[in-house]
Amino acid sequence: SAGCFREAGVIQQAYSLNFLLHVVPASCAQCPAWGAFSVSSPAIIWETVEQAGAGAEDRPKAVVWLYKAHGSTVTAWLQTSLPVKEAMLCDLLGRLAVWGHLLLEQRGLRLSFTPFLALSVLLVRSH
Numbered sequence: 865s866a867g868c869f870r871e872a873g874v875i876q877q878a879y880s881l882n883f884l885l886h887v888v889p890a891s892c893a894q895c896p897a898w899g900a901f902s903v904s905s906p907a908i909i910w911e912t913v914e915q916a917g918a919g920a921e922d923r924p925k926a927v928v929w930l931y932k933a934h935g936s937t938v939t940a941w942l943q944t945s946l947p948v949k950e951a952m953l954c955d956l957l958g959r960l961a962v963w964g965h966l967l968l969e970q971r972g973l974r975l976s977f978t979p980f981l982a983l984s985v986l987l988v989r990s991h
Contacts, residue, residue: 870906870907870934873906875909875933875934876906876909899945900913900944900945900946901913901928901942901943901944901945902942902943902944903930903940903941903942903943904940904941904942904943904971904972905938905939905940907932907933907934907936907938907940907977908930908931908932908933908938908940908975908977909930909931909932909933910928910929910930910942911929911930911931911982912928912929913926913927913928913929914926914927914929916958916986924988924989925986925987925988925989926946926986926987926989927954927958927984927985927986927987928942928984928985928987929956929982929983929984930942930975930977930982930983930985931977931980931981931982931983932977932978932979932980932981932982933980934979934980935979935980936979937976937977937978937979938976938977939974939975939976939977940974940975940977941971941972941973941974941975942972942973942975942985943971943972943973944972944987946987946989947989947990948968948987948988948989948990949988949989949990950965950968950987950988951965951966951968951973951985951986951987951988952964952965952966952985952986952988953965953966953983953984953985953986954984954985954986955984956982956984958984958986960986964986966985973985
């Protein structure tokens with residue numbers, strides 16, 4: 865068939881194949897689906913979310929790892945249903961980057977990716 869691996873969603877399908885689904889019984893068949901995070905571009909792979917230490921201000925934190933899976937640049941929106949007070953770019957160890965504060969907008973967090981770039985975003989939840 866015509867097209868390329870990006871159009872076919874090969875990377876997303878490979879993740880689906882390699883990560884087992886966990887079945888969770890619901891109290892009713894009419895319950896809506898719930899997801900804590902979404903990314904607006906299929907070119908961006910949402911790799912993982914890890915809980916980070918609470919820190920001095922004692923607010924729960926999480927680090928989200930994302931990466932651009934193939935060539936070209938793209939701007940994507942990271943959206944979350946969690947109550948986020950603050951968002952910052954950080955390194956792979958969760959240390960804040962100097963340029964790191966991100967603007968929380970109605971559409972979410974605007975992230976710019978160059979080819980094969982990995983970003984780590986530290987999210988501080990509100991109480």
